[in-house]
Amino acid sequence: MGAxxxxxxxxxxxxxxxxxxxxxxxxxxxxxxxxxxxxxxxALLAGAVQEPGSYxxxxxxxxxxxxxxxxxxxxxxxxxxxxLVTAKATLWGFAxxxxxxxxxxxxxxxxxxxxxxxxxxxxxFVRSTPLLVQLFFWQASVRAVDWIALQPLEILTLGLGIxxxxxxxxxxxxGINSVPAGQWEAATSLSLGPVTTWTRVIIPxxxxxxxxxxxxxxxxxxxxxxMGFIVNVHxxxxxxxxxxxxxxxxxxxxxLAGLGFxxxxxxAAWAVRLLEKRISYERI
Amino acid sequence: MSASDTASxxxxxxxxxxxxxxxxxxxxxxxxxxxxxxxxxxxNVVLRDLDLDVAPAERxxxxxxxGSGKTTILRTTMTLERPDSxxxxxxxxxxxxxxxxxxxxxxxxxxxREVRSDVGMVFQHFNLFPxxxxxxxxxxxxxxxxxxxxxxxxxxGMYLLDTVGLAHAANQTPGQLSGGQKQRVAIARSCACEPxxxxxxxxxxxxxxxxxxxxxxxxRDIAALGTTTMLLVTHEMGFAxxxxxxxxxxxxxxxxxxxxPDQVLGDPRHERTKAFLGAVRSH
Numbered sequence: 001m002g003a004x005x006x007x008x009x010x011x012x013x014x015x016x017x018x019x020x021x022x023x024x025x026x027x028x029x030x031x032x033x034x035x036x037x038x039x040x041x042x043a044l045l046a047g048a049v050q051e052p053g054s055y056x057x058x059x060x061x062x063x064x065x066x067x068x069x070x071x072x073x074x075x076x077x078x079x080x081x082x083x084l085v086t087a088k089a090t091l092w093g094f095a096x097x098x099x100x101x102x103x104x105x106x107x108x109x110x111x112x113x114x115x116x117x118x119x120x121x122x123x124x125f126v127r128s129t130p131l132l133v134q135l136f137f138w139q140a141s142v143r144a145v146d147w148i149a150l151q152p153l154e155i156l157t158l159g160l161g162i163x164x165x166x167x168x169x170x171x172x173x174x175g176i177n178s179v180p181a182g183q184w185e186a187a188t189s190l191s192l193g194p195v196t197t198w199t200r201v202i203i204p205x206x207x208x209x210x211x212x213x214x215x216x217x218x219x220x221x222x223x224x225x226x227m228g229f230i231v232n233v234h235x236x237x238x239x240x241x242x243x244x245x246x247x248x249x250x251x252x253x254x255x256l257a258g259l260g261f262x263x264x265x266x267x268a269a270w271a272v273r274l275l276e277k278r279i280s281y282e283r284i
Numbered sequence: 285m286s287a288s289d290t291a292s293x294x295x296x297x298x299x300x301x302x303x304x305x306x307x308x309x310x311x312x313x314x315x316x317x318x319x320x321x322x323x324x325x326x327x328n329v330v331l332r333d334l335d336l337d338v339a340p341a342e343r344x345x346x347x348x349x350x351g352s353g354k355t356t357i358l359r360t361t362m363t364l365e366r367p368d369s370x371x372x373x374x375x376x377x378x379x380x381x382x383x384x385x386x387x388x389x390x391x392x393x394x395x396x397r398e399v400r401s402d403v404g405m406v407f408q409h410f411n412l413f414p415x416x417x418x419x420x421x422x423x424x425x426x427x428x429x430x431x432x433x434x435x436x437x438x439x440x441g442m443y444l445l446d447t448v449g450l451a452h453a454a455n456q457t458p459g460q461l462s463g464g465q466k467q468r469v470a471i472a473r474s475c476a477c478e479p480x481x482x483x484x485x486x487x488x489x490x491x492x493x494x495x496x497x498x499x500x501x502x503x504r505d506i507a508a509l510g511t512t513t514m515l516l517v518t519h520e521m522g523f524a525x526x527x528x529x530x531x532x533x534x535x536x537x538x539x540x541x542x543x544x545p546d547q548v549l550g551d552p553r554h555e556r557t558k559a560f561l562g563a564v565r566s567h
Contacts, residue, residue, distance in 0.1 A: 185364050186411035190425040190477055191401040200424060204415045 072252045075243060079253075082239035083260040089153055089233060090222040093160030097221070098214070100161060101168025108173060126166040131224050135159045139231045156228035156235075164221050168214060175210035176202060208279045215272030219265055226257075236260050313341040313513040314375030314402055314480035316361060321370030323356055330356045331367065332537035340375075340480075343507050343514040345524040345545070348534035349560055354517045357534070358483040361515070362405045363396055374402050375480055401429070404479030408486040410466040412458040418445060418469045419454040422476050429477065437476075444472040448502050464495030471502055482506070484516040496520070503527070521564060525549050533557045 025031045107119035126134070138159050142150045150158070179202050187197040226237035236257045243253035318336035322329070330353035338344050346354040359365045361372060363379065371388065372379040379399045381388040391399075412421050422441035426432040432440070445451050448468040458466050467487055474482060484503065488496045500523050507514060507527040518524055524531060525545040533541040533548055533556070541554040552558045 180411075182407060182409055182411035183413065185362075185405075185407065186413065188364060188400070189362055189403075189405035189407070189411075189474065189483075191397060191429050192425060193397070193429070196424075196428040200428065201413055205413075 067251050067255075068249070071247075071249060072256065075252055075256055078239055078243070079236070079256040079260050082234065082236040082257075083263070085153065085233060086225045086228070086235035086237075086260075087222070087264065089156045089160060089228055089235065090218070090225045093157040093225070094164060094218050094221050096157065096161030097164035097168050097217075100165035102172055104165055104169035105172035105176065108169065109176070123166045123169055126163060127170075131159065131163045132227055132230065134163055135227055135231050152228065152232040152234075155231050156225065156233045159228075159231075160221055160225060163224075164217055167217050171210045171213040171217065172206070174213070175206035178209045179205045211279060212272060212276040215268070215275060219268045219272065222264055222268065223261065312480065313511060315340045315342075315373075316481055316513065316515065317371075317373040318357075319371045319373075321360065321367045321372060323353075323360060323365060323367045329537050331360070334370070334538065336532075336539065338481075338513055338515060341510050341513055343510075343527055343529045344516070344532060345528040345530070346515065346517045346532045346534050347519070347521070347524065347548075347560070348532075349563075352535045353537045354532075354534040355485055358405065358485050358515060358517060361481070362403055362483055363400050364405075374399050401477070402480040403483065404474040404477050404481070405483040405485065406467070406470050406474050406487050408489050410458070410463075410470045410490075412466055412470055412473070414458050417455050417457055418450060418461065421458070421469055422473045425473070425477050440476060441472075444475055445469070447505075448472045449498070462495060463491045464498045467491065467495075467499045468502055471499070471506075475506070479512060481513040481515065484514065484518070486517050486519065488518065488520060519564060521549055521561070533560070535560070 104119055104123055107115050108123065110116045110119070135156065138155050142148050142155060183201055183205065184197070187201050192201065226235055228235050229237040229241065232238070240250075240253040240257040244250040247253075316336070316338040318334050321331050321334040321336075323331040330351075334357070336357070346357060348354045356365060360367050361374070361379070367380065371381055377399050378388065378391065379396065380391055382391045382395050383389075412418075413424070416424065419438065419441050422444055423434075423437040426437040426440060427434060442451060442454060445454050448471060450465055450468055450472070453461060453465060453469075458469070461469065471487075487503070488499050491499065500520065503514075503516075503523075504527060506512065514527075516524070516528075528545045530542060531545045531548040532539050533552070533554065535556050541548055541552060541557045548557065549561065552561060
C-alpha cells in the first residue's frame with residue numbers, strides 16, 4: 001500500500017460523539033445525574049431501614065450419603081423433565097433477549113438524547129443488578145398487578161429475556177462499532193436508506209463479529225436458568241431440591257442435575273467454538 | 285506521476301469509451317455552489333467562509349497540502365460532514381436548507397437525502413462492501429434506491445463492470461481483488477447511481493504505484509464524456525493538468541489560487557502554490 005495520509009476529519013461519525021467544550025464536573029449531566037441518583041438511592045435505603053430483622057435458617061437432616069445406582073436410574077426421567085423446562089425457559093428467554101437487545105442497542109445509539117439516556121440508564125441498571133434479585137422483582141411486580149397473570153415459567157422467561165437483552169445489546173453495540181466508518185460513508189455516498197444500510201451493509205458485517213459473544217451468553221443464560229427455582233419454576237434445580245427434601249437423598253439428584261447441565265453446556269460451548277473458528281476462516 | 289506514465293497499463297482506455305460509457309449519466313450534470321461555508325473540528329478550522337462555484341459538467345481538481353481541508357469540501361458535499369455555517373447548493377437546490385416564505389431553514393433529513401442522491405463519491409480506501417461480490421456491490425443501490433429489478437440491475441452492473449474492465453471479476457469478493465481492481469469496482473458502483481456530481485477523494489493515494497494507471501484511465505473515460513460534474517482531490521499533477529478544466533489550490537481552509545491547469549500548475553502566482561508544487565515534484 002502507498003502512503004496513507006492522515007486527514008483532519010474524525011474517522012467515526014458516531015452521532016453520540018459530538019464535540020463538547022470542557023465543563024466542570026458539576027456542570028456535566030453525565031456526572032451529576034448518576035451521582036445524584038446514587039445519593040438519593042442510599043438516602044431512601046437508609047430511611048427505609050427499620051431494624052435488622054431476624055433470620056433463622058432451617059436445618060435439613062443429613063440424609064443418606066451413599067450412592068444408589070437404582071435410585072439414580074429411577075430419577076432420570078424426572079431429571080429430563082426438569083431439564084426440558086429449564087431449556088425451554090432459556091431458549092424462549094434468549095430469543096426475546098436477541099430481539100430486545102438489538103432494539104436496546106439501536107436506542108443507545110439514537111441521535112435523540114431523550115431516547116439514548118433512558119435506554120443507557122436502563123441497560124446499566126439491569127446489568128449491574130443480580131438476576132436473582134430481578135426475578136424476585138418481576139415476581140412481586142406481576143403479583144401486584146391484577147390483570148397480569150404469569151406462570152412461574154413465564155416470569156423466568158421474562159427475567160432471563162430482559163437480563164440477557166442488556167448483555168446482548170452491549171455485544172451488538174460492539175459489533176456495530178466494529179464495522180468501519182467507511183462502510184457507513186459508502187452507504188451514504190450511494191444514498192442507501194436507513195433500512196437498506198442496516199439490513200444489507202451493517203448487520204451482515206456486525207453479526208459475524210457478535211455471534212461468539214452471543215453464543216457465550218446463551219450458555220451463560222442456560223446456567224442462570226435454574227435460578228427460576230426461587231420463583232417456583234419446576235426446572236432442574238427444583239427437581240433436585242424436591243427429591244432431596246422428600247427422599248432425604250441428596251447425592252443422586254444433584255449428580256443428575258449436574259449431569260443435565262453438562263449435557264447441554266459442553267456441546268453448546270463446543271458449538272460456539274466451532275462457530276468462532278468458522279467465522280474467522282470466512283473473514284479474511 | 286506524469287501523463288505519459290498514466291497512459292500505459294490502461295486496461296479499458298479508449299476501448300471502454302467506444303463501448304458507450306455515455307450511458308453512465310444520461311440525466312446530465314449538476315452544478316455545485318458553496319456560499320460562506322465554514323467547518324471546524326474543535327479549534328481546527330478546515331473551511332473558512334468558502335465560496336466556490338462549479339459549473340455543470342465542469343471538471344475541477346483540488347490540490348493542496350495535507351490537512352488543508354480539501355477533502356472536507358468533498359465530505360460536506362456528500363453530507364459526511366455538516367458545515368458549521370454557510371450554504372451548499374447542488375443543481376440549484378439547497379442541500380442543507382429548505383426554503384419557506386423566502387427564508388432558509390435547516391432541512392429535514394428527507395430533503396437532505398433527496399438532494400444528496402444526485403451526488404456520488406469514490407473514496408481513497410474504496411469502502412467496498414466486503415461481504416458482497418463485485419457485482420452485488422454495483423447492484424445494491426440501483427435495486428434498493430432506484431427501484432430497478434434484479435435483472436435490470438444485473439445487466440447494468442455487468443455492463444458497468446465490463447466498462448471498467450472487470451467483467452471477469454463480477455463474482456469475486458473485494459478481498460480477492462487488487463487495490464486497483466477494488467477502486468475500479470468502487471467507481472462502477474458509484475456510476476450505477478447515475479450521479480450528477482461525482483466526487484473523487486484521493487482515489488489513487490492508497491494504491492501501489494503500478495495500479496494507479498488503470499484507475500486514472502477509467503477516470504479519464506468518465507471525464508471525456510463530460511456528462512457529469514467531477515470534483516477531484518488528487519496528488520497526480522500530470523493527471524490533473526490532463527483532465528481538469530480548472531485547478532483550485534487550497535490551503536488553510538481557503539482557495540488561494542485558481543485557474544486553468546496550465547496556469548496554476550505551470551505558472552503559479554501564489555507563493556504557497558509554488559512551494560507546494562515544488563514539494564510535490566521534488567519527491
